[in-house]
Amino acid sequence: MKKIASFAFILFIQCCVCPFILKSQDIQRINLIPQPQLVIENKGSFLWTGKTPVYADPVFQKVAQLFTEQAALSAPRPASSNMNTGIPAIVFRKQKFPDTASAESYKITIKQKQVDILAATELGALRAMFTILQLRLLQTEQSLIPCGEITDAPRFTYRGLHLDVSRNFFPIPFLEKLLDMMALYKLNTFHWHLTDGPGWRLEIKKYPQLTKKAAWRTHNSWKEWWNNGRLYSAEGAPDAYGGYYTQQQAKALVSYAARRGITIIPEIEMPGHAEEVLAVLPGLACSGKPYTQGEFCIGNDSTFVFMEDVLNEVMQVFPSSYIHIGGDEVDKKAWKECPKCQSRITMEHLKDEHELQSYAIHRMDTFLTAHGRKLLGWDEILEGGLTPGATVMSWRGEAGGIAAAKMGQDVIMTPGAYCYFDAYQANPASQPEAIGGFLPVAKVYGYDPVPNSLTSTEASHIKGVQANVWTEYIPTAEHLEYMIFPRMLALSEVSWTSLQQKDWNNFQGRLQHHYLLMQRRFINYYRPMPVxxxxxxxxxxxxxxxxxxxxxxxxxxxxxxxxxxxxxxxxxxxxxxxxxxxxxxxxxxxxxxxxxxxxxxxxxxTAYHKAVGASVKYNLPFSNSYVALREYTLVNGQTGSFTYGDGQWQGFEGNDMDITIELQQLSDVNKIAVNFMQITGPGVYMPAYVEYSWSKDGKNFSSPVRIANIVPETESKLVIKPFEVMVNDKVKFIRIKAPNDKHAFLFADEVLVN
Known part of the structure; x- marks a missing residue:
């Protein structure tokens, strides 16, 4: 499901009283995340008490008001030339920045008698405000914050977090808590995935069925619901699980976020992932019947009436320039058999069902553009081309984003390998069940959203980066926090800090201080494992x-x-x-x-064995999605870990594994072994068996020896099993066959030859 090189840490010297330069190996008092452009620490501290006065220029009164609420201080006073400077104070001042500066630029000067927050815009003042709040939360003694200077601006304009509330519903107070944490770490976009097959989550007044029935399902657990008919219930029914947000609640959350400098982008899925809609409005399905498909009938004009009606109400709730329409993972089977869809293909002179999907996307793009909004969608919307205002979220790796940028379209990078926070953070045996994959905080931190293959002009279309959280296996707020933190802190630095200032060792040192902050904010974060x-x-x-x-x-x-x-x-x-x-x-x-x-x-x-560096012939191809190290993977002397995404496990998608290995010389071989993996969430299964045969000349092979699989396909937890055979013969050629009887994924590790 939709789902670095390290650089030296550079700080510049400015003229100030008693400065000293921070280095990545030093213990810092200003341990901010994300790392600002420039930090200079000075001796001394500013004393912050409950009576500390706050002054603000008129343009920053709203920001200062929020600041005093967050810091439990008295309401802000107007800044003036005759302020009482005898009492240590915090002052918000408007200052002109260069025209080339970001709207989010700011500068903070902390002295023993005064904290000056300087910005050109309200947005810049907001970012500075949360910097000061974060700095205070990081101090063991919160009444003292270190003196120094902070100059800052972001690398990217879009810094996002996506949350799926369809598969599991999360209440407004928790979303407010999440928005507060996003603001502290300078993320500025909350992508709210409001609709999908497991539940519709936003009140639409013209279609009350969407929240009376499509928002409720028969099982609390998404997994149980998925495996037991995928039926919907009704609001008020004893067995009903779900929920929805009224338009009033959604508007209030939009305002809550906006006060903190965060935009909320709604996502309304179309033309696929619409099972819940079609269950209550079956006339919009090709079959005209509920529970038969997940895609809207594109040949039916009523489909577009519905989509436009819904988006009209959505636009009244959400003022964001972007409206996300999904557009991913569309199963076109029903369209192929639907007379209305086939008629639409003919009338619109379309080639096939792929162009039919493009037709639907274009139509919604035109509709949103006419209403002054921009279409945002997953990278499948690239198929068939886009209008200039549309933006692509690249989730299936970076290829879609690269293609879009080369076409001149704006891009948000969100590839699964680096940005899917529903993946495991450690060995699955030690973790709550997840959808699969492996994404530790170090890997998140190592991501650069701008591919090297882009020119500077093309790279300018990469507007930012976003983490996605899909909640199939995340039923509670506590579990959700565990999956998001501290990975979100790494993402904040990826999205805000320049490449030249990023340094993993430095980040890891600063991160140690943020566990205190998360504890103070009652965040159930993932603890660093002792393994x-x-x-x-x-x-x-x-x-x-x-x-x-x-x-x-x-x-x-x-x-x-x-x-x-x-x-x-x-x-x-x-x-x-x-x-x-x-x-x-x-x-x-x-x-x-x-x-x-x-x-x-x-x-x-360790695995420096007799097949290291051998030649491998693939009688059937490996998966283009999981090539690992290609022909060298299975004989490179490196065994894989517990994740198939580590570059050491080679995937076979739909095909059997069938390889022939030629050793560098005729050798005495006692044993041959290869590991396979099973983790059924992402569709990874054991082979039915593994069959070995060997030869001295590559022509005359021994009788095959078959090692049966004993791991049941019902075992959903991670299993890594060796399939080994005793040989005791002189060998130069080895043939290994592993049938992929589930026609899903096989993942093979190093072929050990002893």
Whole structure:
């Protein structure tokens, strides 16, 4: 479902009283996220009490009012030349910035007697206000904030967070809490996914059925609902799960967000993902019957009447320039068999059902443009071309965004590999069930939304980046916070901070201070796990494996062994990559500084074996979506981790795996083994069996030896299983077949030959 190089941390010296320069390795007092353009710390602190006065120029009175509410201070007073400067104060001042500056630019000067917040616009003053609030929340003693200077402006104009409230419903107070956290971290767009098959979530007065029935389903759990007929209930029924937002509630949330400098963009799904609508308005389906399809009938004029009616009411609630219409994952089967749709294709001189979808998108694009709005949609809307005002959200990787930018269309980057916060953050065995994938905070931080393949003109069309949260497996607000934080903090720096100022080590150091902030805001964030990531790279010259051990925790004391035994306090301390010969088991653990005991043991088998560097012939192709390292993947001496997205697992989509390996020389082989993975959420299954045969000359192969699969397809949790066979023969050629009987995904790891 829709779903860096590190740079030196650069700070500039400015003339001020007793400054010192912050370096990435220093312990900083100004530990802001996202990293500002310029930070200079000065000696001393500003004393902040409940009686600290706030002054503001008239243009910033609204911002100052919000600030005093947030900081529990007295109402702001007008700034003037005869202010009482004897009492330490916070002052909002309008100051002209260069015409080339961003509207969100600001400068803060913190001295012992006064905090000056300077901006040219209300938006800039808002960003500065939340910077000061964040800085205060980061201090152990909140009555003191460090003196210094902060000069800042964003890299991108669009910095978004998407939330799906269709699959699971979240109440307004929680959304307000989320918006407050977004404002603290300078995200400026909340993409509200209001409609989808599991539930319609916005009151539409002309179509009350949408909230009386289409907003309610028969099962609380999305998974149970999906597997048990996908039926809808009715408001007030004892079994009903769901909910919706009245237009009044939605308008209030829009105002709440706008006060904090956040725009809310609504998403109304069309022409697909409309099962809930068609259940209550079956006349808009090709079949005319409920529960038969998820796509609107495009040959039916009533479909466009409905869409325009809905969007007219949506535009009355949401003043955003963008209206998101979805446009993704449309199943066109019903259109192929529908006389009305086929008639539309003929009348409009369309080639096929793909152009029929483009026709629908174009029609809604024209409608929104006529009402002074812009269409925003997932990258499938590219098919058939777009009007100049439409913007593309690239979710299926970056290809759609690159194509759109080259066409001159604006783009929001939101690729699943870096921006889908419904993915696992750690080993699935230790985490609540998720849809699949693996996205740790370090990977989020490493993303650059501007692909290197774009020219500077094309790159100017990349307007920003957005994280998406799909909630199939996220039923509660506490769970949602766990999936969003602290990944959202990494995204905030990706979207705000320039590439030259990004540095993972520096960010990780600052992040340690933000756990206090999240605790103070009662955020149920993901805690850094005590488990370790052990990886290896093969050195084909030295014929060794070079092992690296890393941790989510900040500068832990790691002990390791290379003989397969569990590490203890006396085991070597990991300081740099380890060189290991042959096949060995590396184990490592963190010494807990509080208890003095070793934490959970992590293990990884190094794999410098007889097939490293061998030639691999693919009798059937691997998946273009999961190529990993292509022909070198299965014999590169590196085993995969618990995620198929780590670049070490090679995917086979729909096809069987059928390969022939040619070793560099005739060798004595005792055993051959290969791991496969199963995690059914994203459709990854074990093969029916794995079949091995081998040969000295590549012509005469041994009788096949078949190793059966014993993992049931009903097992939904992550399973990694080795399929191994004893050989005890001289071998140069090895053939491996693994039938993909589910016609879904197979994922294979390193082929170990000993």
């Amino acid at each position: 370790l990531d052990i990886s290896s790279v093969s050195d084909t010259i030295g014929k060794i494996s070079r092992v690296t051990i890393s941790s989510e925790q900040f500068k832990p004391e790691i002990h390791f062994t290379t003989n397969g035994s569990d590490p203890v306090k006396g085991s070597p301390i990991y300081m740099a990559p380890i060189e290991v010969k042959g096949i060995a088991t590396i184990k490592a653990a963190i010494l807990n500084p509080v208890t003095g005991k070793m934490g959970p043991v992590s293990a990884r088998q």
